[in-house]
Amino acid sequence: MTFxxxxxxxxxxxxxxxxxxxxxxxxxxxxxIESIRKKNPSHAKCLEDMYLKSKNTRGIYPWPVDxxxxxxxxxxxxxxxxxxxxHVWQYKKSxxxxxxxxxLS
Numbered sequence: 001m002t003f004x005x006x007x008x009x010x011x012x013x014x015x016x017x018x019x020x021x022x023x024x025x026x027x028x029x030x031x032x033i034e035s036i037r038k039k040n041p042s043h044a045k046c047l048e049d050m051y052l053k054s055k056n057t058r059g060i061y062p063w064p065v066d067x068x069x070x071x072x073x074x075x076x077x078x079x080x081x082x083x084x085x086x087h088v089w090q091y092k093k094s095x096x097x098x099x100x101x102x103x104l105s
Contacts, residue, residue, distance in 0.1 A: 061088055070084045
């Protein structure tokens with residue numbers, strides 16, 4: 001299966017809308033980070049430190065910056081893609097739920 005087929009299958013399985021953008025590779029991530037640097041320098045710096053400078057990070061779902069974006073270092077990291085897409089599902093699901101809490105009597 002191609003990377004794009006994996007993306008579509010996982011989206012379908014999790015019920016994620018098609019607005020999700022997946023940026024692969026460090027060049028794409030750098031371009032994205034530079035595009036937000038003027039608008040939000042602190043988020044750009046945070047993404048730079050967490051994603052580009054980290055040797056252990058393969059992917060990231062930067063929901064405070066953009067809830068429709070996943071940055072992933074390689075199209076070979078399908079497991080990481082699924083992991084990050086699960087975070088998307090969790091975030092979107094939590095936004096839809098309203099929790100009502102009643103005090104104990």
